Amino acid sequence: MSFTVHILGANSAVPNKNRFPTSQYIKLDREAILIDCGEGAQINLSKYKLKPSRIHTILISHLHGDHVYGLPGLIGSFNLAGRREALTIVGPVGIQAFLLGVFETTFVKLTFEVIFKELEHTGLKHINELNSVNIEAFPMKHRVPTFGYKITEKERELNIRSEAISTYKLNIDKIKAVKKGVDVTTEEGEIIPNKKLTKEQLKCMSYAYCSDTVFDKELIPFVERVDVLYHEATYLHELQHLAEERMHATAKEAGMIAKAAKVGQLLIGHYSSRYDDLQMLEDEAKLEFENTRLVRDGDEVTVGV
Amino acid sequence: MSFTVHILGANSAVPNKNRFPTSQYIKLDREAILIDCGEGAQINLSKYKLKPSRIHTILISHLHGDHVYGLPGLIGSFNLAGRREALTIVGPVGIQAFLLGVFETTFVKLTFEVIFKELEHTGLKHINELNSVNIEAFPMKHRVPTFGYKITEKERELNIRSEAISTYKLNIDKIKAVKKGVDVTTEEGEIIPNKKLTKEQLKCMSYAYCSDTVFDKELIPFVERVDVLYHEATYLHELQHLAEERMHATAKEAGMIAKAAKVGQLLIGHYSSRYDDLQMLEDEAKLEFENTRLVRDGDEVTVGV
Numbered sequence: 001m002s003f004t005v006h007i008l009g010a011n012s013a014v015p016n017k018n019r020f021p022t023s024q025y026i027k028l029d030r031e032a033i034l035i036d037c038g039e040g041a042q043i044n045l046s047k048y049k050l051k052p053s054r055i056h057t058i059l060i061s062h063l064h065g066d067h068v069y070g071l072p073g074l075i076g077s078f079n080l081a082g083r084r085e086a087l088t089i090v091g092p093v094g095i096q097a098f099l100l101g102v103f104e105t106t107f108v109k110l111t112f113e114v115i116f117k118e119l120e121h122t123g124l125k126h127i128n129e130l131n132s133v134n135i136e137a138f139p140m141k142h143r144v145p146t147f148g149y150k151i152t153e154k155e156r157e158l159n160i161r162s163e164a165i166s167t168y169k170l171n172i173d174k175i176k177a178v179k180k181g182v183d184v185t186t187e188e189g190e191i192i193p194n195k196k197l198t199k200e201q202l203k204c205m206s207y208a209y210c211s212d213t214v215f216d217k218e219l220i221p222f223v224e225r226v227d228v229l230y231h232e233a234t235y236l237h238e239l240q241h242l243a244e245e246r247m248h249a250t251a252k253e254a255g256m257i258a259k260a261a262k263v264g265q266l267l268i269g270h271y272s273s274r275y276d277d278l279q280m281l282e283d284e285a286k287l288e289f290e291n292t293r294l295v296r297d298g299d300e301v302t303v304g305v
Numbered sequence: 306m307s308f309t310v311h312i313l314g315a316n317s318a319v320p321n322k323n324r325f326p327t328s329q330y331i332k333l334d335r336e337a338i339l340i341d342c343g344e345g346a347q348i349n350l351s352k353y354k355l356k357p358s359r360i361h362t363i364l365i366s367h368l369h370g371d372h373v374y375g376l377p378g379l380i381g382s383f384n385l386a387g388r389r390e391a392l393t394i395v396g397p398v399g400i401q402a403f404l405l406g407v408f409e410t411t412f413v414k415l416t417f418e419v420i421f422k423e424l425e426h427t428g429l430k431h432i433n434e435l436n437s438v439n440i441e442a443f444p445m446k447h448r449v450p451t452f453g454y455k456i457t458e459k460e461r462e463l464n465i466r467s468e469a470i471s472t473y474k475l476n477i478d479k480i481k482a483v484k485k486g487v488d489v490t491t492e493e494g495e496i497i498p499n500k501k502l503t504k505e506q507l508k509c510m511s512y513a514y515c516s517d518t519v520f521d522k523e524l525i526p527f528v529e530r531v532d533v534l535y536h537e538a539t540y541l542h543e544l545q546h547l548a549e550e551r552m553h554a555t556a557k558e559a560g561m562i563a564k565a566a567k568v569g570q571l572l573i574g575h576y577s578s579r580y581d582d583l584q585m586l587e588d589e590a591k592l593e594f595e596n597t598r599l600v601r602d603g604d605e606v607t608v609g610v
Contacts, residue, residue, distance in 0.1 A: 013381075013382070013385055014347075014382045014385055014386075015347060015348045015351065015378075015382075016351050018348070018351070018352055020348065021378075039344055039345060039347070039348070039374075039375065039378040040344060040345045040348055042319075042320060042344070043320045043323070043325065043344070043345055046320065046321050046323070047323055063410060063411045063412060064411060064412065065377055065378055065381045065407075065411050065413065066378075066381075068411065069344075069374070069377050069378045069381075069411075070344065072370055072374050073320075073326075073344040073370055073371075073374045076318075076370045076371075076374075077318070077319045077320075080318055080319055081319075094410050097410050098407065098410035098411060101403075101406035101407070101409075101410060102370075102374075102403065102406070102407060104406075105368060105399050105402050105403035105406060106368045106369060106370050106373065106374075106403060107368060107369065107448075107449050108370065143412075144412050
C-alpha cells in the first residue's frame, strides 16, 4: 500500500517567511490521517492538492496554538462541504472544550459526528481507528501535556513475480488472491504454492512523529526501529539552553534520538523563525545521524510504496 | 497623511485556489487598523511585509469563522513578540467569549491588555480609538449580527505652495505651522495669510467596509459619498437567489449600492470559491458603477496620499 507523509507546515510557533506552523497529512491507500493542524493547514491542503475529505482521523500532539489553530477552519469547511462521515479527533484532555467552545461562539452547527478521544498523559495507548494502519500514542515532555504518535501498517501486500503472471496465465482476481498469500491451482489441477509466485514478504512500514518535545531518552523505546521518524529540531545546538528552557530540542539532539533508536530515516522540522538558512540544522543533525532530511512545506516523504 | 487599504484575504468562507479568507490592513501614518481576521491573516501580513506591531485597533464585522479564525494566532504571536501596548478589539457581542475561550483552552496568558468593545446591533456607533481617524460602526443584515465600518480622516494637512517656501524663506518649523493653517509673519513684520501660502484645502478622505451583507438599501446613508467603498460581491447576479438565501450580495448589487451612495470608487471582494475567473464579477459590477475594482490578496488601494 502507499504510505506517504505530506508536510503542510514545518515552522514553529510564529508563521514567518511564508513557512506555515505545524501540520502533516499522512496519505494511505483509501484514507488519510492529519497530524496536528496549525493555522492555514486547510489553505495548504488546497495548495498541494490533497483531499481533505479523505481525512478520517486527526491526531493532535498538544494544545499550543501553532498545532491546533487551523482546526476550527478545517472542520468548518468540512461542514460547508456537506460532510456526512464521522471524524475522529485524538488528543490531550481539553481538545473537545477548545473546539466546541469555538463552534459555540462562532455559530457552527456540525452536519457530521465528531468523536473525541481525549488521552490521559500516561504510558502507551493503542488507538485503532483506521482499516490499514495501527496508531499508537505515547507521552512526551513539553510545557503542556503532549503526545507523540506512531503509525504502523497492519499488513503489506505481497509483491507478485512478474513472470508468474504469464507462466500461469493469472487473471486479475487470481493476482489479487496471490497478493494476499493464496496458492494457485492451474487448469491441470496442479497447486502452485504462493512462495513460488511472490517475492520475499516486505515488512510493515512505520512512521513516528515527535513534536514538540524536549530532548528525552525515554522516547527511544516508543520509536525504536521505525522506518521514518519526524523529530522536532527547533534550534541549533548553540541555543541548547533556550531549547531546554522552552522544552524544545536541537537538531543535534534530534540526530541523537534517531541514532539511539536505530530508525531508518530522520526528518527534522519545527524550525524557529530566526533561521533563514535551514541547511545548517540538517548539517548539524547529520553529524549524529547521516540519513537526515530537513522538510519544508509542500514536501512529500515516502514511508512505503 | 497616507491612508491605504492592504488586502490580506478577499475570498469567502472556504479558502481555495490559494485565496485567503477575509482580512484587511488599513495603514495610516503611524498606526494601523485591521478589519476582520480570517485564518492566515498573520501569514499574509508577513508575506506582504506589513508590520503587525502597528495594529492598534481590530474591527470585527461578525463572528463567522472566515472573519475571525485568524485572531487567536495573530494575538498569540503578539504575545510571543513581547507586545506591551494595549490592543482594542471592536466587534459584535460574543467576540470576547470567543477569544478568551480559545486562550483559556490553549494556555495563552497575555502579556498586554486587550480592550474589548462589544457593540449592540443597533444604529450608528462612534468609536474613537485612533489619533488620526474617526471610526464609525453601523449594523448590516446578514445571518448573524454584523457591522460595517467607516473610517474617516480627522484632518488632512494643507499642501504648501512650493514658491512660498523660497519667497518667504520658510524654515521647517514654519512649514509645519503653515501646513496646520497658521499665518506667517515675515522678518519685516508683514503678516502673510495662510491662504496665500497653501493650495486649496483637501477634504478628509474616507473608507467604508461592508462585508458580509445582503443587498440592503438601508446601508446607503451610512456609506454615502465615501471615497472608497468595499462591498462584498460573493456571486454573479445569475445566482441572486442563492445570495438572498445566504444573505450575501451579488456583484451587480454591489455596483447598485455604490451608484446610489455616490461613492468615489468601489472595491469588490469576498468571492465564492466557485469562481476561477473573477473578472466576470468586476465586469458585472461595472455595468452599474464604472469605477469598480476587484481586489485580490496582496493588493494595495490608496484612499488618500
